[in-house]
Amino acid sequence: MTKTEDKKSPPSRRKFIMSSIAAVGGVALGGLLFLRDSLLFLIPGGKQQEFTKYLVAKVDEIPIGKAKEITIANKPVFIIRLPEGYKVYSGICTHLGCIVKWKEKEKKFYCPCHKGYFGQDGKVLAGPPPRPLDEFKVEVENSLVFIWIKKRRGGQLS
Ligand code: FES
Numbered sequence: 301m302t303k304t305e306d307k308k309s310p311p312s313r314r315k316f317i318m319s320s321i322a323a324v325g326g327v328a329l330g331g332l333l334f335l336r337d338s339l340l341f342l343i344p345g346g347k348q349q350e351f352t353k354y355l356v357a358k359v360d361e362i363p364i365g366k367a368k369e370i371t372i373a374n375k376p377v378f379i380i381r382l383p384e385g386y387k388v389y390s391g392i393c394t395h396l397g398c399i400v401k402w403k404e405k406e407k408k409f410y411c412p413c414h415k416g417y418f419g420q421d422g423k424v425l426a427g428p429p430p431r432p433l434d435e436f437k438v439e440v441e442n443s444l445v446f447i448w449i450k451k452r453r454g455g456q457l458s
Pocket residue numbers: 393394395396397398411412413414415416427428429
């Protein structure tokens with residue numbers, strides 16, 4: 301019987317140096333990204349740049365008590381006109397992310413996935429959703445209704 305030899309050679313000095321440089325570079329890059337995000341969070345002006353203003357309706361376009369559904373960045377958004385003004389909510393259910401529907405007669409949002417209900421104030425009325433619908437800041441200017449949406453990485457809405 302012959303003895304087999306392990307043909308693997310020990311890692312070369314060059315490989316060791318290159319992997320060390322890659323590891324140190326990764327840690328340094330992580331530190332720089334953390335520092336950048338920390339500064340953006342701490343500097344007041346930096347936070348405002350994360351929001352985008354969207355025109356969502358004309359002031360008289362939606363009668364009081366009615367809602368309008370639009371799509372922004374492929375996400376449903378509901379604009380509701382109440383006697384006290386406009387409210388704008390994300391149409392994404394806060395339970396597992398299904399798309400809610402506005403029930404005109406009941407003045408409620410309904411999520412068909414697990415029978416979740418939200419009021420016209422966005423608060424949970426029934427079902428499993430753990431929190432209200434996400435609400436956007438509304439601004440009325442020159443007879444137009446705008447909302448402010450926080451941008452997330454990858455262009456998603458918040
Ligand atoms: S996803 Fe809406 S109730 Fe479950």
